[in-house]
Amino acid sequence: MSRNYLKGTVGDAINVILAAAAMNFKRMMNKWKVEFIFWALKLLRFFNFYTQLIFVPKLKMTF
Secondary structure, three states, X not given: OOOOOOXXXXXXXXXXXXXXXXXXXXXXXXXXXXXXXXHHHHHHXXXXXXXXXXXOOOOOOOO
């Protein structure tokens, strides 16, 4: 951590509260990131599956 520019015990208390809030916010952002990636991949798989069903390439049989 960098130097605390707030003076006295009140400054130290404010710094502790802000550091704890930042840690909790970072933890929540990591959880949201995992959830976002999960749903994005699920959505991509869904679209990939249905586009393969709709746009099936037709094979040309030549002898």
